[in-house]
Structure formats: C-alpha cells, structure tokens
Amino acid sequence: MDLHHVKAFLAVAEELHFGRAAARLHIAQPPLSRTIQQLERHLGSPLFDRTTRRVRLTPQGEALLPAAYDIVHAFDTAERVVAHAGDGAVGKVAIGFAGPSSHPLISALAQQVRQDQPGIELALSSTTFGSDAMNQLTDGTLDLAIVRWDSTPPGLRSRVVRVDHYVIVVPESHPLAGRTSVSMEELADEPWVFLEASSGSSLRDIAIRKAEEAGFAPKVAQHGPDTWTLMALVAAGVGLTFTVDTAFRNVITTGLSVIPLEDGTEEALARLVWRTETSPAVDRVLELSEIALPTPEGYAGL
Incomplete structure (x- = not known):
C-alpha cells in the first residue's frame, strides 16, 4: 500500500462513483478499479460494495477512512515541513x-x-x-x-x-516602608533573603556587589528557589530582598513595599x-x- 492507493481510495470514498473519482484523479476508470482491487487484496478485505446502481463503503472501508485521511495529511505535512525548513518557517x-x-x-x-x-x-x-x-x-x-x-x-x-531599575522589597510593616528611596548603606544591619548561590542569578550577584561597595556583607537569613518564594519570605518578615522594578509588578504584592535604590539611576x-x-x-x-x-x-x- 502506498500513497497512490490511499488517494485512490479516498477519491472513490468521497465520490461514491468510480467514473467521477477517475475524472477527479485524471485517470481512466479501469486503472482506478485495478488500484482499488490491489488495495483490497493487500488489506485482505473488501472496501466497497459495488453494484450497477451504486457504490458504498463496507464496514472495513468505513474503518479505513479516518486513517486514510491521516496518511494523506501526514504526507502533506512532511512535504510542507521540508519545503519551508530552510526559510525558518518550521x-x-x-x-x-x-x-x-x-x-x-x-x-x-x-x-x-x-x-x-x-x-x-x-x-x-x-x-x-x-x-x-x-x-x-x-x-x-x-x-x-x-x-x-x-x-x-x-x-x-x-x-x-528592556530597561529596568533596581529596588529593595521590604515588609509593609518595616520602618523603611513608604520611603521614596533608600541607600544600600542604610541596609547594612538588615537580614536578607536571596536565591541560592548555585542558581547563577545575576541579581543576587549584583546585590552582593552593591552591599560590598557600601561596606558590608549581606546577612542572609534564608534562601528561596524562586522570586515568588522570596516575596513570600519578605512579606513574612524574614528579610529584605533585592530585585528590579518590573519583577515587583508581576507578583502578588500583599504585605510588601517596594523602595527604589537611592542610586536608582543605574539601569x-x-x-x-x-x-x-x-x-x-x-x-x-x-x-x-x-x-x-x-x-x-x-x-x-x-
């Protein structure tokens, strides 16, 4: 069985007339009949009931119909994929x-x-x-x-x-909450929550560098696996965290206050x-x- 057989089967199944199916396939009716007979011999089952008055699908033909459509669709997809792979379309x-x-x-x-x-x-x-x-x-x-x-x-x-700016996130009950800006120097004695060092987070590295430039090493109270966890830890009062303004806009902010860094012009x-x-x-x-x-x-x- 090949694609030629499957397309011939579908043409007859849709037309339910060998003459019209042959015309649709641009072949004579006898070769079409032979093709269907070859397919039936290969499958070991009759696919059509033929009389002088009508053609109809047998139960076996009905069962083959969905698979036949899938086969033709798969071939069409393969041709399209190959044709367009070079131009990045797939x-x-x-x-x-x-x-x-x-x-x-x-x-x-x-x-x-x-x-x-x-x-x-x-x-x-x-x-x-x-x-x-x-x-x-x-x-x-x-x-x-x-x-x-x-x-x-x-x-x-x-x-x-995109251009973001660095901010500090604190609990809404924190004395710094509501400030229009804060310097890293003011945070020297605060506990911090960060992602694990193994995460490779650039924000963690930048926060530690800024703290060292301000003259202190951050006191890490707890680590978290992701930003959402860090925000939850901040809201619970475990510590402060360092992030960018757009991160704060895309998480639940209940219990949190965001403060731009005093040197927030750094992008x-x-x-x-x-x-x-x-x-x-x-x-x-x-x-x-x-x-x-x-x-x-x-x-x-x-």
Missing part, C-alpha cells in the same frame, strides 16, 4: 528565562511567533538564570535567553529589550541573547523579536 526554538520580570517579554514574543509563524514551536525554560543561560547557550541546549549581563561573552550576541538592562551561529528558525524568531520586543530608544548597539 522548527523548534528553545528559550531560557527566569523570574516574573521576564514573563511579559516572553508572552509578547510567543504571541508574535504564534501569530506570524505558527510552524515554529517555542520550548520555554522558566528557571534559567544568568550563568546557566550562558552555559546552555554555548552547549546548544538553548537557542535564545533573556538575561541581565553587563557584557556579552564571546561567541554570543545580544540586544537590549538593569534585560537582554535577548543568542549564539553567533543560528538556524533558520532561530533567525526567524529573532526577526519577530524586533517587532515584539523592540530595543528601547537610545540603547541600540549596547
């Missing part, structure tokens, strides 16, 4: 990101890809922090990542997709990062990212 693109601040970016990109290039599947990894992202991009596990790096490592390229640049060598599908997603995640004015080339 494929899988793996994207890594972490934290609630990245969710609006990922959502906008996924919506754009689904609208313009539905043949591309986005495989999303939502727990990929800075150093892990670099390793996974390098070894090919990831195709793209959204990170906050001060510089882009060799072999990778990046583009700024946290969210970057879309990819390898220098890419596939057609990745190239197409990068093109669509220019629409969904345009580089903020003044940040091109950074």
Whole structure:
C-alpha cells in the first residue's frame, strides 16, 4: 500500500462513483478499479460494495477512512515541513528565562511567533538564570535567553529589550516602608533573603556587589528557589530582598513595599541573547523579536 492507493481510495470514498473519482484523479476508470482491487487484496478485505446502481463503503472501508485521511495529511505535512525548513518557517526554538520580570517579554514574543509563524514551536525554560543561560547557550541546549549581563561573552550576541531599575522589597510593616528611596548603606544591619548561590542569578550577584561597595556583607537569613518564594519570605518578615522594578509588578504584592535604590539611576538592562551561529528558525524568531520586543530608544548597539 502506498500513497497512490490511499488517494485512490479516498477519491472513490468521497465520490461514491468510480467514473467521477477517475475524472477527479485524471485517470481512466479501469486503472482506478485495478488500484482499488490491489488495495483490497493487500488489506485482505473488501472496501466497497459495488453494484450497477451504486457504490458504498463496507464496514472495513468505513474503518479505513479516518486513517486514510491521516496518511494523506501526514504526507502533506512532511512535504510542507521540508519545503519551508530552510526559510525558518518550521522548527523548534528553545528559550531560557527566569523570574516574573521576564514573563511579559516572553508572552509578547510567543504571541508574535504564534501569530506570524505558527510552524515554529517555542520550548520555554522558566528557571534559567544568568550563568546557566550562558552555559546552555554555548552547549546548544538553548537557542535564545533573556538575561541581565553587563557584557556579552564571546561567541554570543545580544540586544537590549528592556530597561529596568533596581529596588529593595521590604515588609509593609518595616520602618523603611513608604520611603521614596533608600541607600544600600542604610541596609547594612538588615537580614536578607536571596536565591541560592548555585542558581547563577545575576541579581543576587549584583546585590552582593552593591552591599560590598557600601561596606558590608549581606546577612542572609534564608534562601528561596524562586522570586515568588522570596516575596513570600519578605512579606513574612524574614528579610529584605533585592530585585528590579518590573519583577515587583508581576507578583502578588500583599504585605510588601517596594523602595527604589537611592542610586536608582543605574539601569538593569534585560537582554535577548543568542549564539553567533543560528538556524533558520532561530533567525526567524529573532526577526519577530524586533517587532515584539523592540530595543528601547537610545540603547541600540549596547
């Protein structure tokens, strides 16, 4: 049985007339009849009841019908996939990101890809922090990542997709709650909650660096596995945490107060990062990212 047999079967099944089915297939009726007979011999069952007045499907023919449509659809899909794979119209693109601040970016990109290039599947990894992202991009596990790096490592390229600012999150009952700004120096004696050091979080590294620049080492009261847990720990009064303003906008804020850092003019640049060598599908997603995640004015080339 091959595709030729299946298409002949479907033509007769839909027309229920050998003459019309033959005309539809642009062949003579006798070859069509022989093709159906070959298929019936191969399957060991009659597929049609034929009389001089009518043609109708047998129970075996009825049973074959859904599978026959699936076979033709599978062949059509295979041809389309091969035809368009070179121009990036189909494929899988793996994207890594972490934290609630990245969710609006990922959502906008996924919506754009689904609208313009539905043949591309986005495989999303939502727990990929800075150093892990670099390793996974390098070894090919990831195709793209959204990170906050001060510089882009060799072999990778990046583009700024959003500008954030650093903030401190405290319990709403904290004496600092409601302040318009706070300096790191004022936080020297406070307990902190951070992600684990093994997470590779760039925000954790930046917080510790800023504390050291302010003359102290943070007193870590507890670690958490993700931003949502850290916010819950802050609300419970376990400690303060350091993040960006967009992360705070995308979590439940009950019991929390956010305070911009006094040196809040320092910017946290969210970057879309990819390898220098890419596939057609990745190239197409990068093109669509220019629409969904345009580089903020003044940040091109950074």
